[in-house]
Amino acid sequence: NAGVTQTPKFQVLKTGQSMTLQCAQDMNHNSMYWYRQDPGMGLRLIYYSASEGTTDKGEVPNGYNVSRLNKREFSLRLESAAPSQTSVYFCASSRLTGPMGAFGSGTRLTVV
Amino acid sequence: SQQGEEDPQALSIQEGENATMNCSYKTSINNLQWYRQNSGRGLVHLILIRSNEREKHSGRLRVTLDTSKKSSSLLITASRAADTASYFCATVRSNDYKLSFGAGTTVTVRA
Numbered sequence: 001n002a003g004v005t006q007t008p009k010f011q012v013l014k015t016g017q018s019m020t021l022q023c024a025q026d027m028n029h030n031s032m033y034w035y036r037q038d039p040g041m042g043l044r045l046i047y048y049s050a051s052e053g054t055t056d057k058g059e060v061p062n063g064y065n066v067s068r069l070n071k072r073e074f075s076l077r078l079e080s081a082a083p084s085q086t087s088v089y090f091c092a093s094s095r096l097t098g099p100m101g102a103f104g105s106g107t108r109l110t111v112v
Numbered sequence: 113s114q115q116g117e118e119d120p121q122a123l124s125i126q127e128g129e130n131a132t133m134n135c136s137y138k139t140s141i142n143n144l145q146w147y148r149q150n151s152g153r154g155l156v157h158l159i160l161i162r163s164n165e166r167e168k169h170s171g172r173l174r175v176t177l178d179t180s181k182k183s184s185s186l187l188i189t190a191s192r193a194a195d196t197a198s199y200f201c202a203t204v205r206s207n208d209y210k211l212s213f214g215a216g217t218t219v220t221v222r223a
Contacts, residue, residue: 033211042118042200042215043155050209058210090154094211099145103154 003027006091006104013081013111021076021109023091027101031094032074034058034066036087037106043090049074081111116144116201116214124220131188133217135201136181142204144177146186149198149216158186158199163206191221 004025013019025032030051035043035058045058047066055066063085065077074093078085091104119134135144143162147155161168161177161184168175174187188195198216205212 031209035213040215043202043213045210045212048210056208056210059212092155099157099160100147100155100211103156105154 003102004091004093004104006089006107008107009105011107011109013078013109015082015111017081018077018079019081019109020078021089021091021107022073023075023104024073025091025093025101026072027093028071029093029095029101030071032068033092033094033100034064034074034076035090035092036060036085037090038087046076046089081109083111085109086111116203116212118199118201118214118217120217121215122218122220124222125191126222127191127193129191131191131195131219131221133186133199133219135184135186135214137184137201137203137214138182139203140206141179142206142209144175144184145202145204145211146173146175146184147200147202147213149200151197155200188219191219193221193223195219196221 007022033048034046044060049055049068052071089107092100094100116137145160146158149155159170172189177184198218200216202213
């Protein structure tokens with residue numbers, strides 16, 4: 001099915017470990033986003049990429065890095081995981097000012 | 113801080129009643145969007161209203177936008193149990209097109 005594919009679905013990390021969350025979309029969208037969702041906080045924007053070759057910080061970028069590998073793929077990296085990064089992470093894509101084409105199914109990350 | 117803030121945080125209504133939730137935001141926007149999230153799932157786009165529009169309808173959904181007050185409302189008419197979900201407003205800012213979400217309103221529709 002067309003849409004946003006996000007991997008992995010679940011991950012448990014030890015404090016200090018690193019990992020990369022992968023996201024790919026096949027809707028030819030220019031913009032891609034990474035959000036985290038914590039209970040009672042809604043979705044908070046970590047990083048976004050308005051178009052291929054550009055990335056910008058969102059509301060909560062500290063502790064994360066991103067790579068817009070090409071138009072389809074946008075990865076999120078945690079270099080040294082901390083318990084405060086325990087959350088559900090969503091990737092999404094859209095045209096520049098239109099609605100989200102789709103959200104990925106989410107990655108539930110636990111840092112112990 | 114988040115761009116959009118929803119009110120109320122939670123809403124419980126009887127099936128068949130209408131549900132109204134509000135969203136306030138801080139900066140100039142290009143458009144405002146509403147999303148639904150069922151428990152444990154991703155977000156589903158419901159409706160988009162542009163900054164030069166005042167009202168839009170989609171099925172049982174009615175959205176209004178007042179840019180002078182920097183606020184929007186979502187009305188769900190004749191609610192059903194299947195409408196039980198969290199609803200989020202999201203704004204696309206005029207200057208950088210960043211899409212930012214509010215904290216959401218949790219709606220429970222009782223049968």
